[in-house]
Amino acid sequence: METTQWNLWEVFTQESPGDPHVHAGSVRAPDAEIALQNARDVYARRGEAVNLWVVPTEYITASTPEDQGAFFDPGNDKAYRHPNFYKTPDGVKL
């Protein structure tokens, strides 16, 4: 049988105001409006969200695990970006 398959959307939920949006999973939907409704029915049946984002999966670009080392290297070897790199004279609270 021929099947009609809707596009894939990634769903992000915000649990309470002030929280970041966190990836919850995906839904299939023909447009953004139905994607939002499906996301609500699938990922927010018990007040798990006060806000939802849906993004067509094809528009997400992710870094690849293979270049994990090289790609994040600039941030990995800079101890001087952390507070414990710096010394404080005894007796001072900073």
Added chain:
Amino acid sequence: MEDIPALEKKFEEKIASGIVIEPKDWMPERYRKQLIRMMSQHAHSEVVGMLPEGNWVTRAPSLRRKVGLLAKVQDEAGHGLYIYSATETLGADRAKLVDDLHTGKAKYSSIFNYPTLTWADIGAIGWLVDGAAIVNQTALAKCSYGPYARAMIRICKEESFHNKQGYEILASLMKGPPEQQKMAQDSINRWWWPCLMMFGPSDGASPNSEELMRWKVKRYTNDELRQRFIDRTIPQAEHIGLTMPDPDLKYNETTRHYEFGEINWEEFNQVIKGNGPCNYERVHARKDADEKGLWVREAAEAYAKKKLTMNS
């Protein structure tokens, strides 16, 4: 050129040190294949699992029972969708997975091929079937594949309501007149053994177990999980006066586990093969829903396209 042995070695090291595997990470084809098989079976089980319970929604004895059952059935649809979504991260195609269910190529849990004959069966399903699923899924929440583990955490949070609503149904029947008590006991007589079969064949006879354990997809063997389920369920049964249909069932003070009788694996194999009481009915109902819903999917798609052209 990919250096497969080196990648495999790195993969095995990650698994050994407990690092979770994510969709874009390199993984052996066999790991991917086994997960797709296992996860799609699991998703199908959630979806087919709506049918035996849906059978009683219109006949629930009170509004309280009806809203509870409706919410539970809706959760099962949601659980199916969480797992289909997680399966798609492995490169599987959702429409193809559903097709495999409809053509009989893919399996689903054997438990849903049994009929729900009385209202007490709804209690037995919530308490026992979901109870068994909780034991299984709590273990899977620690599985090595990230999206599957995350879906399980979400599911486990919701299943405890299913389990409690089922137990409440049986507990109230057991407080009712003798006819109701008899109905409750009869449902347990029919569901107990099939529930024990849900955990799958014994360790010696389970062809996929060893590999799945090595890859930390499964964290416990079928027998270990079955024992865990029995140990936690028997005291609950005793509390409301239900008896399991197993003359060999007894508590062993030394091992601190319940001993139980022989499972009828021939029955299990027959149901898996398609000869259970409701196999045909279940798949037929799924196909029917798929076919009857086609026009809705097509209409929504046409509407979405029309909106696009009107906006451009």
